Amino acid sequence: MSIMRTALPLVLLTGVLTGCAGLQKTDWPTCAALGGVTGAAIGATESSAYAGYGALLIGGMAGAYCWVHGDGDEDGDGVPDSRDKCPGTPKGVQVNADGCPPAPPAAVVEEVVVVKEETIVIRDVHFEFDSARLTAADKTKLDTIATRLKQEAPSAQLRVTGHTDSVGKDAYNQRLSDKRAHSVTDYLVGSGVPRSAFVAVMGAGESQPVADNKTAEGRALNRRTEIQINR
Template sequence: MSIVRTALPLVLLTSVLTGCAGLQKTDWPICAATGGVVGAGLGAIESSSWIGPGALVAGTVAAGWCWAHGDGDEDGDGVPDSRDKCPGTPKGVQVDADGCPPPAPAPVVEEPAVVKEETIVIRDVHFEFNKATLTPGDKEVLSTVATRLKQETSTAQLRVTGHTDSVGSDAYNQRLSEKRANSVVNYLVDQGVPRASFVSVSGAGESQPVADNKTADGRAQNRRTEIRINR
């Protein structure tokens, strides 16, 4: 009988502590209450005078054990608190084995599409009448074009073509378109555009109209210089 009375308290207290180990740390009041009840019962085995001290001692031990060894899943993410590296994860958030949300995917950065070929059409360069000499207004327009072209990479290739309307002979307009194309290129080079960027300078005369030569407006549209950019 003495062996039973000695072993029984240890067995019961061990059972209580084992049960508490499966609870969360915040459940220590439950452990304390359970331990207190068990402690009171164990104290009663000895004598009625041991009920109070037994409850106090066993409750304190059980509460401390629960706090030190308790485990659980306070944030409900399926990962025990003992190895949850991200406690407090919001409910419903998917987590990894460590209880942490997976890293956010890296933002997809779309590279801007590079336009391989572009044509700048200059129609506001009128030259002096029947000549290839640039007017002050022409130079102002071309200065803006030069600023634009200097932003291109050193590998960009520039092809310049001059065009005329149909007034005059084909041969005359061919020569005039060539002279005007060269005037444009020379001015752009003077403004800082590398001459090496110009891979061709030519004239198309009146052979490539973009509008009706029978009207003044159409002829004005046909008198133009085109700069094709190949990147």
């Protein structure tokens, strides 16, 4: 019985201190409470009068032991220092189980799609009646197109094609569309687009309609100049 009374307190005290060693510093109240219960039990083995003293003494020792030997969290990120692979993380930064900020998402690189071929369709350049001469309004519209083509010219090839409606003879419409294509090209060159950028200037006459020539609306759509940009 004497051996049990001596060994039991040691076993209980060792168990409390071992358990506290695996806790964090901030868990010292828990260690103190467990130590108090254990101290009371140890004191009671001697006399009921010693239970309070045992609780106070052992509870204090357990709480202090937990504070000194417990696992800390210096950067306050919620991950114990023993597992924190990124100590010193700034306050408020979200961390993972290792105490490190999550890796930033991989940057999404958007592929720039270059349109190799594009066609500018000019339908609002009407020329003078039955002529290839540009009106003042035509020139104003072509000025806007010239500004863009000057940017394209260093790395692109330009093809200009004139088109007419079906009114009149085929041969006449062919010649007229060719003259109008050259008239547009000459104006663009005069506006600063390098002539070397134009690899083809031609007329297609009435051979490539995009609408019904039987209506006024359709014929208006067919009278056009197209500038093909090949990058």
